[in-house]
Amino acid sequence: MKIFIVGAGTIGTYITELLNTEENDIKVIDTNRLNLREIEDKLDVKTINGNAVNYQFLKDANVDDCDLFIAVAADDAVNLISALTAKKLGAKKVIARVRNKEFLEGRKNTDYQNDFFGIDLVFCPENVSANEIAKRIRTPGISAIEFFAKDRILMREFNITAKNKYLKKPLKTFKLGDNIIVIGIYRKENIIIPTGDDYFLENDRVFILGDRDSIFKISVEFDEKEIKRKKIMIFGGGRTGFNLAKILESDDYQLKLLEPSFERCQFLANELNKTLVMNASALDTDFLNEENISDIDTFIAITENEQDNLLAAMLAKNNGVKETVVSINNPDYIPLSKMLGIDTTINQTISTANIVWNFLLKEKIKTIAVLIDERAKIIELEVKDTCSILDVPLYKAKIPKNTLIGAILRNDDVIIAKGSDILKVGDNIIIITLENNIEAISKIFY
């Protein structure tokens, strides 16, 4: 595939990294030579220095015969215009990132937009993150939750304490019920995709997949404190913070939005109706205490500065907040944030890349999520007649090591996969696997 990527910033680099496989031929365009040099040092791709809104420039770069054109520069206008130009020149698929929500406002879907004046996909990463956080806030319970299969299947993360009744027993002896499965154990910075012989140890973090009811039932057994979220404090009134507050305003939450810039505060106060906008920084402990931080149920730090986010979340936690959510762009910090006791991390780079990824694999793989760090992935895909393990019970099927078929969604029924289950054409399945297996899996199914 011939791919053009406009913008060599964090997201551009990340997408390049994702797409940089043998069969892909990638060119990265940026106006900034320094950004390009950085990407050149890291990856074997071609870089072109120039402005992507320039028609002649794109023509000279041979955009006309490319398969995919992804515009993720800092400037919305650059992204939209270059994407439109590329489409006009003959690029097969074009994708543009738009950060200013106004472009998408009033349209059906404000997260992403298919066929925006001929652009195949226009998406707003800040809005995606905001929606993702909002979804977690609305689901009761603490710590990470992922949603699959139109939100019918959930994945939850639990801490194993010394009191856990399943401690040190092989998984196959568990009687958790039919609709639930342990899909991952995180121990000493290693992720284990478990088999029936694995067991829990104290201080493990385990990932459990199941339907809604079963997950809530198991939460009680695992002695998780249920959090009823009511009072929410958001630190950072940037685009994500603003979008999040706007989404949450439609529910009955008491929202406080902290933003250090007074001018931005004015904008926020103009636009938001039920949120209390405060011109303050969450790095100020006195302020946090004055605003009764210990009464806050969920503290969400989503400023542009990830160090600030981590620090603010720790301060808040230290002063009695019940739950913390932090936005981190650098994937390297994610394991760290777990160590610091942060309940949920949101990674905008990954969610953005996922949108692009999902778009490319629209027919095949629907959602990709990661467990703790990026090595373990959760994929959702549709079983076609090209699948090589049809009509075989799963325990006999040849699938790569460290791979688990977690759930089958068949005609709107959720089946948690057991060894005796058989895949059928038309099923949607959820697979948990390690990163290096993805290619092998895609060969099995397609």
Place this chain on the structure above:
Amino acid sequence: MNYKIIAKLLGLLIIIIGFSMLFAFGWGVYYNEPETEYFGYSIVICLSCGGLLYYLNKNAETKMYRREAYIVVGLGWIVAGFFGALPYIMTDTLNTFADAIFESISGFTTTGSTVLSDIEAVSKCILFWRSLTHWLGGMGIIVLFVALFPFLGVGGKYLLKNETPGPVKEGIKNKTVHSARYLWYIYLAISALLTILLLLGGMSWFDALCHTFGTMATGGFSTLNKSVGGYNSRYFEIVITIFMFMAGVNFTLYYNFLGGRWKTFFKDIEFKVYAFIILVCTILTTGLLYYYKYYPTILSSLRYAAFQVVSIITTTGFGTADFNIWPPFCQLLFVSLMFFGGCAGSTGGGMKIIRIIILFKYAIQQVLRSLHPTAVYVLKIENHPFPKQTMHQILGFFVFAIGIFVFSSLFVALHNIDIITSTTSVAATLWNIGPGLAKVGAVENFGFLPETVKYFLSLLMIIGRLEIFTIIVFFIPDFWK
């Protein structure tokens, strides 16, 4: 300053007043009244004075700015009051100049306070003129003016701004002339509907028209000594209550309603608060009247309470009962309602509901601010940020309103008039209601007041009708620099 255009426009205004007198003159002819001849003289005076003024300045440049607009509107209302007083003087209905001016301005400003003690003894042509001044002043003589003379261009916009009530002036049409015309069409249509309903109830054409004028303009002049109560008809009272209520609503909403956007009616916060206040006050008054056995049944209490509450809050001033003898709570409630008034962009007077809402929200925000010193608050109406400058204007308006009320009450009390009479006469005229309490109560009149007080209250009526700033600006030295 372009004095020529001011003179020319005032000339036109006087001509319009002269022509509108013809309608009243017609009734005089119809009833063959002896005063008709003298009434006719006032038409001649108006047309010749206006014509002369217009003729002398007919070549005036139409360029007009804010100051000219202020003068045309401010002076226009005084001139209208003066020429509108001519019929009362010419026909000897009123003896003193002060009385005639008071009655005329009370008509144009839709106040409805009167110096007449026996209304039924007055000739029909005068009564009709009295009510017609209401109707002209209700939607605004300047609005009519702008609607009739498109040559004013942008000057029309300035003129309209100074006359239409309410803090935010948003034209319903892109062009001021079209906005002005539409407002008049709506006004005319609702008036026609009311007239038909009154005729169906058995009122004579004369009475139906006069009461339509009084109702739609939220004026309050009646043709009977006992006001609407004189008919003792449940039908008339219900119809008039409903139309007084309608006249107190922002006319832009009717425009939207007719344009198919009827939902805006129920989204409008001002309309909701207006309806809510009326509902609560009616319930309270009904309850008290029934509890203290003023009326035998709940329904009859409701009948009188609803009429009086709506009449006062819309600043109409019609009466079906003498609330001067009602429980003190009701009296005080009515005095507070006088300050509220109708919605912005209605024909009602008062401070306007929207201003009250904003002042209230502002006050609450100040309290919240002391609780969260770092919080950033923005005042919003229907989730839209309210412009800061307008909010400051409203604060200024409020300060002036209260200041003028206090100062004027003191001024009236200076003439050895009791506290209740002096304060309520000021409130009733400043906010264009009509009757006050005590000696200026619903069944009393303003005739006994000293001449200076009458002149003073006349000025207050214009100040209130033009919402303070338009007149106060003349007293600011900077205006003349």
